[in-house]
Amino acid sequence: MEKFGLLFSGQGAQYPQMGMDLYNKDPLFKEIIDRANAVLTNMDLVAVLNNEDDALSQTKYVQPAIVAVSLGLFTMLKRDIPELPIQAMLGLSLGEYAALIASGVLEFEEGMQILQDRASYMQADAQAKASKMAALLQPDIDLVKQICQDCTTNEETVSIANYNSPKQVVIGGSVGAVQKAMTELAEKGGAKKVVELKVSGAFHTPLFVNASQKMAKRLSKVTFAKSNVPVISNTTCQPFDDKVADTLVKQLISPTHFASCSAYMFDKLGVNAVLELGPGDTLCKFVKQVDRKVARYHIENYEGYQAFLDAIRGN
Structure with a gap:
């Protein structure tokens, strides 16, 4: 049943x-x-x-x-x-x-x-502040966390915002930090695919x-x-x-x-x-x-x- x-x-x-x-x-x-x-x-x-x-x-x-x-x-x-x-x-x-x-x-x-x-x-x-989000398909979670940490500064932040499924997470934060993280993820193989999302804000972030x-x-x-x-x-x-x-x-x-x-x-x-x-x-x-x-x-x-x-x- x-x-x-x-x-x-x-x-x-x-x-x-x-x-x-x-x-x-x-x-x-x-x-x-x-x-x-x-x-x-x-x-x-x-x-x-x-x-x-x-x-x-x-x-x-x-x-x-x-x-x-x-x-x-x-x-x-x-x-x-x-x-x-x-x-x-x-x-x-x-x-x-x-x-x-x-x-x-x-x-x-x-x-x-x-x-x-x-x-x-x-x-x-x-x-109040420009932000963006990106979906990561088949991510290496540990590497994603490390890259987000490395790309976060006192002025800009990026972090994992959504753990949607075993094959997808979403990162979000300040525009510059997210863009930098997306570039590093692509270069270091942090995800099979990185897709910028059309959203009005980086929800579930600081x-x-x-x-x-x-x-x-x-x-x-x-x-x-x-x-x-x-x-x-x-x-x-x-x-x-x-x-x-x-x-x-x-x-x-x-x-x-x-x-x-x-x-x-x-x-x-x-x-x-x-x-x-x-x-x-x-x-x-x-x-x-x-x-x-x-x-x-x-x-x-x-x-x-x-x-x-x-x-x-x-x-």
Whole structure:
């Protein structure tokens, strides 16, 4: 029997029109988007999903949009397959907020408001100092760490920001330091391939310390409920405990460990199937590199949702 781990998409998976077929065809999905829209300030979620004025290139808009789409899909699942055996939830960075809301740790409206503030803080840091990120395919981790250390100075920093899978990590930091590290990695064989990413900032690096400090203040008065299913933290590689706020504050300046979190679900929680909710299937691809035996599903549109229902119901 398949026991599911739900995966929630992270930033970078967005694309114009994401979720709009669901919005137009499923009343419950539309209700969730409209409900989120009602508590968000100075933004129109439908306009963002349609990428009006290039909205999906801006962190402050894209984060609430991705999470709202993921939660819309999750709510549809609860309606149509309430018996689906969900053993754990795991989001990549931003996706942790979708997981925390879906699991009941954060109430929907408050969670969306916190998320909007987080996105605003992160956009401010991204605009304050130029930064960049690069994905490394088949990296030599020890060599990557050494090169990052050698390229970091008092003025500029570069470090591993994401441990995505056994075959991919991402480095991030100041433009000059990252560029220097990319050159050295290519020269010294630190990775089979180095690919610069199109992102608005080097998330999960020390460059986001201001956003982290603002989040500490923002979360200090938030009451977190007990999760009804384990939510695995990218930061600790363990289920969130009673220190949710502290972990979310650290998350902004700490590397993500999606690969280790996936392994925890499989080894400790009996998960043998994953379902990615949200734009793209990047997380399913990472999971394949962690454990090829795990069944993988993803839903990002109406057609995919119907196909998943058919698969689960044996149609």
